Amino acid sequence: MKLSLGPIQYYWPRERVMAFYAAVEQWPVDIVYLGETVCSKRRELRATDWLEVADRLAAAGKTVVMSTLALMEAESERLALERLVQNGRFMIEANDATSLGLSLGKPFVAGPNINTYNAGTLRELRDIGAVRWVMPVELSRHILEAMHKARPDGLETEVLVFGRLPLAFSARCFTARARNLPKDDCQLACLDYPAGLPLATQDGSGFLTINGIQLQSADPNNLIEAMPDLRAMGIEVVRISPEPEGTEAVVKAFRGCIDGSLTPTQALDAMKPLFPRFCDGYWDGGAGMNWRESVSA
């Protein structure tokens, strides 16, 4: 079982991104997904910067995949996507049907934002070149198991096991809205929220995280306790989505679990001080926001 690091979902200053990936070179992850997947106005890193980061990570022994935008709207975004697809060095992770169309015939990863809900769709993805699919976050263990068993030859399965869940995308920017700014003059407000902007209900409960045009879960999804099941199913890759703080500890906890040096409970205990709460409700087929810590030791 391989461990992957998903793309950074937030907007961080260039130096922070560079420092983050310099550290990642030393982390025990096998695959690193790079690039901006949420908003094309986030240009702290240019396309050439991303490719430089990719080269350094590749030199450090990581397999690099370039992730595409989840919501494509403007012509400029399409042109940037075409260049990315044709980069010639790194595979892409397709996150919408535009990238499916443009990467036809080339090997690619069907990202978590491609709606893959049945084996018929898995066969379609394989047929157009996918070598791996990432489970949509709202699917359950039961559905994953059925789909993984029915997957065509040559198609690996990847599951997001840690990180805030990407739940929705909009034409509207909710960060700009919260600041009373129009989207076209957002003043890159996302830079002020390296872990997104918390949204709470009127009774003060954390509910969602605003991240530009994306809404995420309030708390990170954490499937550490499902790791034995994922391994038994033969899932090839598990993914961690970066947070501004604590990601290295999370990587080590999951790596320890994969290597057998930590039990899931020990790994969970190592992560608990870093985050106030987790969620894992989708795994059992329920509401994604739920967190039901098992008592197995």
Next chain:
Amino acid sequence: MNPDRMELVCPAGGFPALRAAVDNGADAVYLSLRGETNARNFPGLNFDRKALQKGIAYARGKGVKVYMALNTYPQPDIWTAATQAVDVAAEEGVNAVILADMGLLRYAADTHKDLTLHLSVQGSATTADALNFYHERYGVVRAVLPRVLSMPQVAQVIERARLDIEVFGFGSLCVMVEGRCMLSSYATGDSPNTKGACSPAHAVRWIETGRGREARLNGVLIDTFKPGESAGYPVICKGRYQVGSCDDTIYAIEEPTSLSTLDILADLLKIGVKAIKLEGRQRSPAYVGQATRVMRQALDACHANPDAYTPRPEWASQLAGMSEGRTQTLGALHRAWQ
């Protein structure tokens, strides 16, 4: 289809709504079979096979087309039900099926070569390249655009897309890219993609408290309404919340409002939109009848003389009276909304 006309596509949650749409000037109606294979899977809604036959006969008798929406993403446990629904659509001779799932598109294209395919708004295709992918791979001839593009972006898509474009003209406004929203399943376990349900009724609770009337969704406080305040159905995207360290509660995602394109029908015609869809398979026959009648009049006026088209005040007031929150918006079509 006449290139200078936009088809009026109206919702039918049951036979009475279908009749109301047909009698009030729909060019086409869209409907669904009962169950989890469609994105409006509400109790008491949609058609069994007998009602479908009756509906098709009634619509055909008046020269109106029937489209069947099968626009959830069927998981393995309902895959057979989904393919059977495609079979039923083909056997009953609907004019088109409206699909979103790639697996189901493949099934339909391979199994029923004469069945006309439309891409549902749930297919989340927002660019010409995405649309052309569905056209080339599955023979999709029409697509419904997600409510995320501005007018210039819609025009740009139409220029390069090799299929017909349908847009939403009136009704509830999805703020999120359709097919990409899991807010409902995050709170309740059921989403449009998985169960054809957004904010399912079984999860809704109204609770009277000292602070007002609370609307909760599986326990999550979506909004609190003061006495006299009109209380909309609690969907996550139209609730009031606290953002960041600010104590005020705001419509952080969207206000309760409806989409209305009444003012820009002539612009939509000019850029090459081929069909206007009214949202609302969950609406009453009276609502469907009235919305259809108003949009029929507006489209007829628009088609007769696009350059001179101005909506009549009574059309606007009738649609406004039917709108959620009694306010209307162009949504993403108007850039400033974004």
